[in-house]
Amino acid sequence: MIWLEFTIMQRALLACLLAGFLMGLIGVFVVRMRLSAIGYSMSHGAFAGAALGVATATNPLATGLLFASATAFLIGPIADKARLHADTITSIVFPLNMALAFVFLTLAPEVGLSSQVANVLWGSIISMTNSDLVYLTTLFAATIAIIYFVWKELFAIMFNRKLAEADGINTKPFIYLIIFLAGVVVTFSLKLVGGLLIYALLFNPASTALQFLENMRAIVIASPLIGMTTTVSGLIVSLFFDLPVGSCIVIVSTIVFAIALLLSPKRRRK
Amino acid sequence: MREDAVIKLEDVSTVYEGERRPAIKGVNLTLKRNELVYVVGPNASGKTTLLETINGLLPTFKGKVSVFGLDMQSHGRKVRCKIGYVPQDFMVKPGEPYTALDVVLMGLYGQIGFLHQPEEKDRKKALEAMKLLGVEELVNRPMGKLSGGQQQKVMLARAIAKKPKVLLLDEPFSNLDPESRAKIPSLISRLHEEKELTTLIVTHDIHHMIDQCHRVVAISNGKIVFDGKPENAIPFIENHPHTTSLEAIR
Numbered sequence: 001m002i003w004l005e006f007t008i009m010q011r012a013l014l015a016c017l018l019a020g021f022l023m024g025l026i027g028v029f030v031v032r033m034r035l036s037a038i039g040y041s042m043s044h045g046a047f048a049g050a051a052l053g054v055a056t057a058t059n060p061l062a063t064g065l066l067f068a069s070a071t072a073f074l075i076g077p078i079a080d081k082a083r084l085h086a087d088t089i090t091s092i093v094f095p096l097n098m099a100l101a102f103v104f105l106t107l108a109p110e111v112g113l114s115s116q117v118a119n120v121l122w123g124s125i126i127s128m129t130n131s132d133l134v135y136l137t138t139l140f141a142a143t144i145a146i147i148y149f150v151w152k153e154l155f156a157i158m159f160n161r162k163l164a165e166a167d168g169i170n171t172k173p174f175i176y177l178i179i180f181l182a183g184v185v186v187t188f189s190l191k192l193v194g195g196l197l198i199y200a201l202l203f204n205p206a207s208t209a210l211q212f213l214e215n216m217r218a219i220v221i222a223s224p225l226i227g228m229t230t231t232v233s234g235l236i237v238s239l240f241f242d243l244p245v246g247s248c249i250v251i252v253s254t255i256v257f258a259i260a261l262l263l264s265p266k267r268r269r270k
Numbered sequence: 271m272r273e274d275a276v277i278k279l280e281d282v283s284t285v286y287e288g289e290r291r292p293a294i295k296g297v298n299l300t301l302k303r304n305e306l307v308y309v310v311g312p313n314a315s316g317k318t319t320l321l322e323t324i325n326g327l328l329p330t331f332k333g334k335v336s337v338f339g340l341d342m343q344s345h346g347r348k349v350r351c352k353i354g355y356v357p358q359d360f361m362v363k364p365g366e367p368y369t370a371l372d373v374v375l376m377g378l379y380g381q382i383g384f385l386h387q388p389e390e391k392d393r394k395k396a397l398e399a400m401k402l403l404g405v406e407e408l409v410n411r412p413m414g415k416l417s418g419g420q421q422q423k424v425m426l427a428r429a430i431a432k433k434p435k436v437l438l439l440d441e442p443f444s445n446l447d448p449e450s451r452a453k454i455p456s457l458i459s460r461l462h463e464e465k466e467l468t469t470l471i472v473t474h475d476i477h478h479m480i481d482q483c484h485r486v487v488a489i490s491n492g493k494i495v496f497d498g499k500p501e502n503a504i505p506f507i508e509n510h511p512h513t514t515s516l517e518a519i520r
Contacts, residue, residue: 149385156376159368163360166325167432168351168380214412216367266365 008126012245015128016231018136019189020201022143024227026185027206028220029178032158038075039182040199041093045071046187047195048097050120051104060120061135064190068183071097075179101195123194123246125235132191139188143181147220150174155216192231193246204253205230211257211264230256275339276436276468277301277324282333284323292331293319294492306462306469308500310476311489317472318358320489321438324470325355337436351380354429358440358472361421364414370424371409374400377428399431400424402457404450418445426454430461437462437469444474455482476503 030039049067053060075089105120119127147154153174156164161171186198193201205227209219234249241248279299283292294316301307311317322328324335326346335342337349354377362368374396375388382388400406403423408416413424422445429437437458443451459482462469476486486503488496496506 152379152382152387153384155372156379159366159373159376160360162327163355163357163376164379165327165347166350166353166355166357167377168347168349170347210367214365214367214414215369216372219367 008128011128011130011133012125012235013232014133015125015136015192016235016249017228018133018140019185019192020205020227020229020231021224022136022140022185022227023189023198023201024205024209024224025143025147025220026178026182027202027204027227028209028223029154029158030182030202031206031210032216033161033175033178035175035179035182036203037090038072038179039186039202041075041090041097042068042071042179042183043186043199043202044094044097044101044195046183046190047120047198048101048104049187050190050195051101051108054120055104055107060190061132061187064187065184067097068187069180072176072179072183119191119194121194121196122244123190123192123197125192125245128191132188135188139184143185146177146181150177154178158216193249197246197250200250200253201227201231204250204257208253208257208260211260211266214266226256227253274303275300276303276305276337277470278334278336279324280334282323282335283331284319284328285331286319286328292492294323294489297323297333297492297494299487299494299497301468301470303468304462304466305485306459306467306483307471307485307487308476308480308483308503309470309472309487309489310474310503315489316492317489318440319492321355321440321470321472325350325353325438347380351432352434353436353438354432354434355437356422356425356429356439356442359444360425361418362413362416364412366412366414368413369410370400370405370413370416370420371396373413373424374428374431377431381432395433396427396431399427402430403427403454419447419450422446423450423454426458433465435467437467437471439469440472441474442471 030036046064046068050060050064052067053063071093075093078089118124153169156167156169157171157174164171182202186202189201190198205223208226209223213219213222230253231249234252235245237243237252238245238248277300279297282297283295285292297320309317309320319328323330324337324342326335326342326349330343340349342349375392378388378392378395382392397406397409400409403426405420405423405427408420408424413421416424422442426442429439443454446454458469461467480500483500486496486498486500487494488503488506496503498506
């Protein structure tokens, strides 16, 4: 029994490290490419999809991924062509995804906060399975490989999209790639903090790293490290005080960001 | 100067998204190889639009833009790898995580190509261009901490590092100090001659390189109102009906 608990904790710890790393890494590109509004809509798209999975007794990961991808593929071109401000798109898509999520959760076989519904809402890292870890590890390797190979283009787009185009880089596919990757990473990290809070993990580590560092390569290394540290710290706090893991992770990561904001040399100069 | 057309605009009109009135309309313009042309005009006359239309960054509403004989709407990215471009009033904010060398090296990314990493030779190209512009000591300085003039020189180095065939420069001397204003135009002119470039410079101040340029094109309200020799440009501007609106370029 002790061994079983130890295995659960090992899985939880490993999941925290992997998801914290991935969210921190992708978050840098989402923040620097000013895709925060799209990332926000998409992470709640993953939440709505996972809720559909619960309602239809199918795999919430698959439906979450489907919804996140659909949101990404719809919002990317709409943002480009519809001449709508990103805030406007978020204001429409975010409530829609939340409404769909709650409708799906109401339609779930056991109405009310069944364990699966609760998992989707707040996350349940304790319920991480070996399969979840395999998915996260595969995603970890694939994401690092993709970022390595297209780093040059991403770096130029993060600096200035128009200049990147002027230098002959086709920026659209790379932006869609980041939106899609963010959707996949969010979906596979849903069990960590749940659909309502997941967005904080995409945004907080990158924003924290940006307060201190003036070198993009250093930021891309620091943000995943901050992501891993805050998720593991949140897990420890939750175990220590017997509180929900997801909430503790988000609270810790927000406190770290607030401290970074106060101590930021960039702000002190002003 | 050779006679081959490098840049050719045929009845080109460009309309910005969400607007009805074209920013440039019915523009016909040809730049031959190794020609250095000044584009002058008052604020909002369409100078920057013209440059961005040539570069294929703005889609044309009507007409055709070709560079090296290739249509910019369909071959824009390939052609842009050979174009050195300095945008107007480009300033990096303090705290932005890019060094001056990063910014110059990035200009080469299109040439380096997808899935290829920058090599030592690319770094050398970037450093050479920075040395030429006198900003080699700024290599590792954060771009956002540089003065307006230093940033403008870094942007010029970025354009030159590509070893371009065409230079499109939008107000490239506006933030330079008086000493650099005397030096940099001569450097551009020398590069233009040595490398047989085709150069289009948008400027408010016609006097910077008036001796070195081959032609002056004046734009007013999105239309070309003068296209001729530099020595005729100033008298034209003085006598043209749009003198009031063109006052700014004198």
